[in-house]
Amino acid sequence: MTDHIDDASRTEAFFTLHHRLPRQSPGSDATTRRLLALAGPLPERPRVLDLGCGPGRAALLLAAEAGAEVTAVDLHQPFLDELDEAAEARGLGGRIRTVRADMGDLTGPGFPAGSFDLIWAEGSAYCIGFATAVREWQRLLAPGGAMVISECVWTTDAPSAGARDFWDRNGSLRTLPETTAAAVTAGCTVSAVLLQPDSDWDTYYVPLAERVESAGLTAPGLSPAMSPAMEWALAATREELAVRREYGAEYGYAAYVLRPADPRWTTRPETAADREAVHAVNSAAFPTRDEANLVDALRADAEAWLPYLSYVAEAPDGSVAAYALLTRCRVGDAPALALAPVATSPAHQRQGAGQAVVRAVLDEARVRGEALVVVLGHPDYYPRFGFVPASRHGIRPGFEVPDEAIMALVLDDSVPVPVGMIRYPAAFGV
Numbered sequence: 001m002t003d004h005i006d007d008a009s010r011t012e013a014f015f016t017l018h019h020r021l022p023r024q025s026p027g028s029d030a031t032t033r034r035l036l037a038l039a040g041p042l043p044e045r046p047r048v049l050d051l052g053c054g055p056g057r058a059a060l061l062l063a064a065e066a067g068a069e070v071t072a073v074d075l076h077q078p079f080l081d082e083l084d085e086a087a088e089a090r091g092l093g094g095r096i097r098t099v100r101a102d103m104g105d106l107t108g109p110g111f112p113a114g115s116f117d118l119i120w121a122e123g124s125a126y127c128i129g130f131a132t133a134v135r136e137w138q139r140l141l142a143p144g145g146a147m148v149i150s151e152c153v154w155t156t157d158a159p160s161a162g163a164r165d166f167w168d169r170n171g172s173l174r175t176l177p178e179t180t181a182a183a184v185t186a187g188c189t190v191s192a193v194l195l196q197p198d199s200d201w202d203t204y205y206v207p208l209a210e211r212v213e214s215a216g217l218t219a220p221g222l223s224p225a226m227s228p229a230m231e232w233a234l235a236a237t238r239e240e241l242a243v244r245r246e247y248g249a250e251y252g253y254a255a256y257v258l259r260p261a262d263p264r265w266t267t268r269p270e271t272a273a274d275r276e277a278v279h280a281v282n283s284a285a286f287p288t289r290d291e292a293n294l295v296d297a298l299r300a301d302a303e304a305w306l307p308y309l310s311y312v313a314e315a316p317d318g319s320v321a322a323y324a325l326l327t328r329c330r331v332g333d334a335p336a337l338a339l340a341p342v343a344t345s346p347a348h349q350r351q352g353a354g355q356a357v358v359r360a361v362l363d364e365a366r367v368r369g370e371a372l373v374v375v376l377g378h379p380d381y382y383p384r385f386g387f388v389p390a391s392r393h394g395i396r397p398g399f400e401v402p403d404e405a406i407m408a409l410v411l412d413d414s415v416p417v418p419v420g421m422i423r424y425p426a427a428f429g430v
Contacts, residue, residue, distance in 0.1 A: 005229050013229035015076045017215075017237065021207050024054035024079075025123025025150075026200040026253045032058050032122070036066060038192040038257045038386075039118060039146045045069055046117040049140060051103040051133075052124020056083030056096070062120065063087070063095040070096045071116070073103060104128040106140065113139045119147040123253065126151065126171055130179065134186040138260045146191065150255040153179050155195070155414050163247035166239070176254055176412060180366040188258040189359040190366055192386050195414045196253040205241060212237050252414070262352050265321065266314040267360035274312055275299075277320040285343035294341060295325060297427035304328045304425035309337070309364060313357035321345055322353035324361045331372065331395050332420025337365060338428075339375040358385055362409070371412040374422055379404040394419030399430050 018024055046068045050059045053072035056079070062068040074080055080098040087096040099110060103124065119140060125133040130151045137147060152167075154175045159167075167173045174182065180190055215234055261267075270278055282292035298304050309326035322344040329338040339361075344354040362385060365373060374390055375382055376397070387407035390396065397406050398421050410417055424430050 005232055009227070009229035010232060013227065013233035015078070016230065017211065017233045018054075018208070019078060020055070020082065021204075021211060023057060023204045023207075026196055026204045027057070027122050027150075028197075028200050028203050029057070029061055031194070031196055031200055031255070032061050033065070035148050035194060035255050035257065036062065038194065039148055040191070040257075042066060042068075043117055047071075047115065047142070048118045048120055049073065049111075049116040051106075051119065051121045051137070052127060053079070053083065053098075054124075055079045056086060056098075058120055058122055059083060059096055060086060060090065060092060062118075063092045064090065068095065068118070071110070072096055072098045073101050073106075074098075075100060075102060104132070104136075106137070111140060114142050116140050117142050117145045119145070119149075121147070121149045122255070123150055125149045130174075131182040131186050134183050134188055134258060138187060141260060145259070147188070147258045148255060149258065150196070150253050151179055152251060153254045154250065155252050156250045159250045160247055163243065163250050166243045166247075167251070170240075173251055176414065177367050177369045179254065179256070180363065183256060183258055184261075184363045184367065187261055189261050190256060190363050191259055192257040193366070193412070194255045194257075195412075196255060198248070198252075200253065201244065201248065205244060208237065209241055212241070261359070262356045264316075264351070265353050265356040267311055267357050268314070269308050269364070270310045270312050270323075274320055278310075278312065278323050281320050281323050281345045282341055282343045284345055285349075286341075291341040291343060294427055295323075298325070298327050298425060301327075301425050301427055304427070306337075308368065309361055311357050311361035311364065313353045313360070315348060315353075321348040322357040324354075324357045326361055326365055326370075326373065327425055329374065329425060330423040331374065331418040334372075334418035334420075336372040336374060336418065336422075337370055338422075338424055339373050339377075340428075342377075355384070362411070366411050369412070371410065371415050372417060373409045373411060375407050375409075376401065376405055377407065379407070382407050385409065390422075393417045395422060396420075397422050397430070 048062050048068040048070045050072045053059050053074050056072055059070045059072045063070050087093045119137050154173045279292045283289050304327040311324050312320045313322040315321040324342045326337040329336050387409045389404055390406045390408035391403050393408050395408050
């Protein structure tokens, strides 16, 4: 029986079982590099806080390839010792500072507000809860900073009973849209979401499975006369590996790139009371009333109009400062969304209102489970939201336009990206 084992003993047994394994959670150097790219431009020598760093695989890469000054935090001193050793061996000792601390209590003098350009937490935020991590860590970011936080999520709306039973006892997973909603509720906008590939799980689980099978023979710290806590750790790990083998297609790790929402602007879905103001903003923002009339025509199209994806940004006085609209279109035969128009009143232009409302409506689309957005717009503006040329995905418009002006944003990469021609609502006239 293992019911009498205290939490400290369980934790120590878990750490011992994982000692000097290449990874402590699903991941890879390739995924770390991809997330680093998705985090966007960083200062020349970014200040990075790696929380739950373990033996520091990500910290070492960030220091070496991003030129980062990394503060690496973990509660398990042997992991930090291992990281110090590896950093010195690679000539990175001056760029990595290890700190034994609790990621749920970063209130000491070493963690002042606004002191990091990038917060990194691969496979560790579950220790305090994803929503808690997103809410509490924001204060540590410098202006323009970002957080990269991964979380295990359901990749199906109907998980099997066996999978649900395991995760109800070990973390209670959310779906991707539910996890996005938790991030938004905690005060962030979502810059990107990456569903990690199955190979990331293999990188973690294959060495771990070998360790479990060799327990008591060759694994450091494990002996034939093992403690009850170690017996518990081995049994729990064997169950985890078995669940992954049987139900692995039903859940995965999703890595989020998050930024604090701009506090200057309140964003929300439009209401009936906003319609005249929305018309006025679109009329004032463009040379003609065409965009304003387009919104009115789309609002009358029951197949295209999605009322929860018509968004406004409020000025401090409560007036409508900016507007963004997503309506139903199709790519080939698959449903997608078209972003148009995006408008900011002249009095509030170049103050972040337009960006705030675009980020908010894209977040709402993610929460609603949408997978793809297309936009016809300026190629210097929309990439800041993650848009890339649609042609990269095999998506094309039905009219002549420069390739770089038609862009696409994949909101959910757990489903295949459709290919083919964009079919706009009739109101667009194309």
